[in-house]
Amino acid sequence: QKEVEQDPGPLSVPEGAIVSLNCTYSNSAFQYFMWYRQYSRKGPELLMYTYSSGNKEDGRFTAQVDKSSKYISLFIRDSQPSDSATYLCAMSPGGSNYKLTFGKGTLLTVNP
């Protein structure tokens, strides 16, 4: 079992839909949770960054962390064609250990 599991999709939705992306993990030491967006042939771009459990909202994006279930989610409201990309979850133990462990990424297409 990999430390971080992420459904690779692909996921295709119509414009305006609510998108839900998820990751599960097995390492209870993870304290910091991130979502990156990666466009084709580009580097990952940091979207959301959260510490421990709870919710964080930024515009159309909401990140949720449930440490008791070892489950994190990213919600995208009113999805746009420009949201079409691969979304990668990443996590780290923090402290002096900054090593990020990534999921495989979910390929999202938002159709106009």
Add this chain to the structure above:
Amino acid sequence: EAGVVQSPRYKIIEKKQPVAFWCNPISGHNTLYWYLQNLGQGPELLIRYENEEAVDDSQLPKDRFSAERLKGVDSTLKIQPAELGDSAVYLCASSATGNEQFFGPGTRLTVL
């Protein structure tokens, strides 16, 4: 503020040839990372620098890979000799706080 700069963006070489990648991090970021991203996978850490010191190189295949960050700013990753399986995207990232890592566009290496 300029982002992480990497060059070249693309490199095609024949197997057994040497290759080098260059990275200039975001100004003021003391921590620099090199990641490897295979097709359809998330990035995997190769090496982490704190200033000029390599503090985590446990994932770097030292028989053929080497890295340096001589003045604690820009960094070079080298492969010698390259193998077919080294074809991938090599990403550089930097951070000021450790957990928020910002990525460059990557160098796409093809080994023939």
